[in-house]
């Protein structure tokens with residue numbers, strides 16, 4: 001806990017932050033990604049700092065806003081007995097600078113009252129383009145606690161992509177560029193603490209970024225918020241990203257990783273905490289190096305159990321692709337008339353339910369795809385597939401919902417699958433009905449759903465994540481399918497009763 005004398009400035013600093021936010025419109029803030037850190041989170045992040053060894057602790061704040069993170073970090077250093085601190089702060093928005101200066105003056109005074117010295121330099125510059133790591137005269141940093149802006153940019157023509165190309169390539173979001181440049185600025189054993197969306201932990205877009213980061217540094221702590229809202233200071237209800245706090249130590253060998261989880265910021269200081277082997281969290285069995293985050297001991301157990309699976313989804317011989325029909329680009333092919341001789345069913349997400357994908361032509365949302373000239377680019381050969389929904393809503397219980405489409409459900413050569421569904425089959429041969437039911441049952445099981453949640457915080461189900469998931473053998477899939485094809489009531493508990501014994505999972509699945 002902070003001493004009384006260190007608490008007082010915090011109210012003033014939070015007040016400066018609110019004054020700045022109140023001055024700006026939501027739209028103006030969005031352009032610069034100005035979702036500011038609440039003081040409870042800022043203090044929590046600072047509490048994760050371990051005492052730096054340097055005589056003068058050098059702090060880097062990239063995207064400083066009104067300086068709340070530097071303030072908490074500097075005060076934490078003072079609390080740890082580091083009396084001399086120098087901060088270097090980058091902030092692009094010149095309207096924020098006067099507020100930032102006031103914050104830093106408050107910290108300067110607090111330090112001097114405690115016989116310490118706090119100094120700072122502010123740069124009103126673009127942090128990523130400035131690349132301070134390239135300035136040979138600037139010493140590197142002991143500490144950086146950041147809440148970087150986030151927005152996507154176009155790889156082809158963004159100056160940000162060029163600016164970080166020597167560190168890693170293929171980045172679609174500015175927050176990753178911030179993290180990479182900050183990491184490049186750190187000294188050996190320097191600590192980087194970040195609060196960011198969880199999206200960098202999985203997915204193909206961030207593959208090279210993950211590789212850069214995990215090569216440069218050890219990830220030794222993750223804090224995950226189970227609820228997406230309430231973490232940032234914003235009236236914007238669209239901030240529904242799943243956020244995580246991470247601590248990286250530059251140049252340290254990767255050892256055990258601590259995972260903390262809390263519902264939101266309210267109970268952040270009473271987080272549930274577990275320590276896991278790095279192997280369990282970072283899946284190094286393929287080059288994607290997905291960072292898996294179990295929110296409970298139960299989920300960690302799932303990660304241990306999947307290690308026993310003999311193969312991966314692709315390794316077992318299955319493929320997964322996104323449905324080919326992009327409706328807004330193929331309007332001329334789509335008709336509400338169903339069951340015409342010149343059209344085939346077009347499957348949309350509502351056609352996919354647990355174990356069964358059904359298109360009857362009678363539902364008001366059902367449409368057909370006309371086999372006009374050029375349709376082959378959008379349709380595929382009608383065969384037995386398993387459809388997997390690509391999106392679930394935030395409130396939906398399940399992320400994975402899969403249903404079997406049987407070849408003989410429709411008397412046609414082609415079939416249309418919309419791009420809001422994924423379809424799965426065998427790469428080298430056609431899927432039989434039994435194996436299709438086995439696959440669908442596995443994806444509808446609680447086990448697989450929770451395994452997927454450890455991999456991805458996104459409500460979107462991407463084919464790239466499914467391909468590298470650890471998977472049972474085809475024999476096990478068929479064994480499950482034998483029973484699943486006869487299920488009358490396709491509730492999750494009935495499916496679990498079939499899947500769990502084949503997976504060797506004994507316990508009943510605990511609710512999240």
Ligand SMILES: C[S@@+](CC[C@H](N)C(=O)[O-])C[C@H]1O[C@@H](n2cnc3c(N)ncnc32)[C@H](O)[C@@H]1O
Pocket residue numbers: 032033034035036037062063064065066067068069090091092093096125126127128146147148149150
């Ligand atoms: C998510 S806010 C965080 C602000 C502050 N660190 C906090 O935690 O409250 C990101 C900040 O980065 C600033 N910013 C955005 N793009 C920037 C850039 N390219 N270079 C430097 N600062 C930038 C924004 O103006 C904003 O103040």
